[in-house]
Amino acid sequence: MKTDTRLRIRQIVEDRGPQRPAELVKALGISAQALHRQLKLMVEQGTLIVQGKPPRTMYALAGVADFSRAFEWLDKKTLRENPKDTVCETRDVLTARLSPLKNLTKQGLSPEDLPLLISTVGEIGNNSFDHNLGQWRDVPGCWMEVQVTGNRLWVCLADRGQGIYGSLSKTNKGIKSDQTAIETAFEKFVSGRAPEKRGNGLKYVKNTILGDADRGIACISGSGVVQYGNWGSDCESVLKKKFVTVRGTVTLMVWRLG
Amino acid sequence: MKIKLAKFGEILTSREAGREAALAIKAYQKPAEGEIVELDFEDVLAVGPSWLGEVLAALIAEYGKSRVVCLPSENRSVIESLNILKAEIS
Numbered sequence: 001m002k003t004d005t006r007l008r009i010r011q012i013v014e015d016r017g018p019q020r021p022a023e024l025v026k027a028l029g030i031s032a033q034a035l036h037r038q039l040k041l042m043v044e045q046g047t048l049i050v051q052g053k054p055p056r057t058m059y060a061l062a063g064v065a066d067f068s069r070a071f072e073w074l075d076k077k078t079l080r081e082n083p084k085d086t087v088c089e090t091r092d093v094l095t096a097r098l099s100p101l102k103n104l105t106k107q108g109l110s111p112e113d114l115p116l117l118i119s120t121v122g123e124i125g126n127n128s129f130d131h132n133l134g135q136w137r138d139v140p141g142c143w144m145e146v147q148v149t150g151n152r153l154w155v156c157l158a159d160r161g162q163g164i165y166g167s168l169s170k171t172n173k174g175i176k177s178d179q180t181a182i183e184t185a186f187e188k189f190v191s192g193r194a195p196e197k198r199g200n201g202l203k204y205v206k207n208t209i210l211g212d213a214d215r216g217i218a219c220i221s222g223s224g225v226v227q228y229g230n231w232g233s234d235c236e237s238v239l240k241k242k243f244v245t246v247r248g249t250v251t252l253m254v255w256r257l258g
Numbered sequence: 259m260k261i262k263l264a265k266f267g268e269i270l271t272s273r274e275a276g277r278e279a280a281l282a283i284k285a286y287q288k289p290a291e292g293e294i295v296e297l298d299f300e301d302v303l304a305v306g307p308s309w310l311g312e313v314l315a316a317l318i319a320e321y322g323k324s325r326v327v328c329l330p331s332e333n334r335s336v337i338e339s340l341n342i343l344k345a346e347i348s
Binding site for chain 1 (some may be wrong): 268271272273275294303304305306307308311322333334335336338339341342344345346
């Protein structure tokens with residue numbers, strides 16, 4: 001019965017976002033004392049985290065990132081300008097923003113993982129520019145945002161470009177759908193920029209993610225979706241809460257800290 | 259001839275930058291005839307296959323595969339990038 005209550009609490013927080021105890025009491029129809037017993041246990045187990053201080057305490061799922069700003073930016077029908085703090089409008093800005101990732105070792109990223117993290121972010125971010133120059137829907141650039149939740153490091157990269165199908169299908173006539181395009185991009189050595197010899201960046205990203213049990217990645221472009229790694233489904237569920245289809249491309253990676 | 263790649267930056271990720279680096283190497287660092295060109299990754303923080311692929315392709319086209327050597331590195335981005343580029347190089 002108590003396990004059932006905890007499952008219901010988890011479901012509510014997952015569906016509705018961070019909740020106040022009063023909201024949970026109302027939703028569950030149990031006493032405040034009973035709820036607090038469950039919440040205490042769930043915090044101890046690492047399922048929930050406490051946000052804020054009384055009387056505005058909220059309970060949120062532990063280890064779940066919130067990229068709602070990125071998703072809103074990506075989902076807007078039209079945009080005239082970018083937020084400067086998170087969007088790299090040029091490749092130079094993206095490159096400059098890779099260097100501060102070094103500080104993540106202070107938050108628990110292992111020094112051995114740092115080169116892999118920086119290079120994978122660089123590969124994904126540079127793809128936005130390689131495949132969308134002159135093809136942006138409106139504003140140019142690549143959203144790049146890092147969040148740390150508990151022992152997890154999340155990196156979201158997105159662009160309002162032509163999408164993977166738009167890029168690959170022009171030179172690879174066998175690619176007929178968003179799903180085929182995104183799978184091809186991550187798994188086969190082809191590029192949308194033939195005859196240039198390209199197409200290994202996302203394979204490198206996939207291999208890097210699969211190189212450790214505590215990593216994951218998910219990517220949506222158009223209606224195509226892929227996810228890799230043991231934590232890939234966590235990334236996919238974060239993305240799928242917002243998107244069924246994406247105009248452009250959005251990628252979410254997660255790495256273990258500590 | 260040893261080429262210290264850290265001179266091109268500690269983070270080496272884009273194809274565009276790789277192409278520029280390759281052109282600069284070919285223009286300003288001329289090996290003697292038959293001399294081996296050694297790429298030294300010391301002090302490089304991160305390298306991606308896009309950057310490294312451009313550099314290797316240009317140098318191999320210029321000097322031949324047997325004269326271009328990547329010096330050993332414990333940097334995992336170097337190791338993984340070379341792994342993914344193996345098929346392209348060979």
